[in-house]
Amino acid sequence: MYPHFQDAELENWHDFEVESRREIVALLRGIGEKNQLIRMLIKGEADVCVTSILDVDDAAQAVYLDCSIDQEQNRRVLASRQLSFETTLDKVRILFAAEHVEATTYEGNPAFKIAIPATLIRLQRREFYRIATPVSNPVRVLIALPAELGGPTSFPLADISCGGISILDNKMMLGNAVGKEYPDCRIDLPEVGAVTTALQVRNSLDLTLLNNKSNRRLGCEFRHISRGALATVQRYITKLERERNARIAGLS
Template structure:
């Protein structure tokens, strides 16, 4: 297996890696505002990470004021999360829009009121990342008999904890897992899990190294909240990459054939 020592120091967010993802970073104010309005109109769930990254909460865009250059977001309900947000010198919003990964860097947040409800006020962002590449195209995985992945968290040299989660989607660049929302406390952004066991139908169980890139909460159709864990592959050998992409191609063809029959 390849040496992982260099990869552990990579920035958590792609927006912080301009050498690699610079062409996906938007800095034109009009274009940024246009995308912000889409997020607001679509009522997208957005995850806000304060700058120290050990906490996060769901928010949404409430108001965009182009004249004053201000953005208003929903405030978290828990006092400790609100305090964490207000102490941060910067924050990062993450979401997806039409299956395109979106990251937005914000400056300091202030507490305010919007229509008699608590809210967060900040300046309009100067940078936004929209990561749309073929390898990051995600396809939903089956909900019946779902693919599964096992992650092992080591506690010292002798103790370990195994998490066995179903997949929500998969791409050539990573995968998304779901689990009980209370499991969120066991994961942190940028954390690296080695030798994870990923099931690939009609192939085998393969070993992958996964870095946690997104921790958020997902509301299910019955109103329940679930943990959503977005991960990227680290040092994935080309043979295993081919297995994953071959499965994605089979899944796409099966979906297309089913659509054609309708």
């Protein structure tokens, strides 16, 4: 759905998809009200136009966009089967796509019209600071898999933040279905305690290691995590930061 945005940022688990219609409309209206410029990319071409949101009509399920002064470029946009859009709102990247665009007018001037997107991606890289977990003595998460998949199984973590974790699944036991949710997962945080939370897979990245073995990293978001459990996660992150800072000070 987002063919032009397969960059490193999109491989990280906390890039997440917004599915709430109300939130999508509010974000698009915010982009329009702040006159944010939007990069519009035509699928299959290196063609980039700059546009802006003129209006979001929730009742008509339509977003009105400014069109180009270049008529040939406008024709290519209208002929496109898919368009990708990228902009920022309050320093957060926003990505969305459209499969159909039509020519219209807005307040008497030529414009484009697309449907309000069903989903959009909001890259919240600044919201949650994540830190790598120890490699030599990895933090582990226990996931209650069904009996036919081996029952409860523990997996090592690659990193942790107050928003979720990255799991290393070198036996490819968890699958890679984005949106899949695992309830009652237990994460043992050394010297701090254990937390229990549901985890939802937000993305999957297959890696080939130097020894040619394959590994899968699953970015998972905490779901329905309690305030107390979140405080425990924050304490563990603070502990890791202190240890890392002490190591850096010792090396300097």
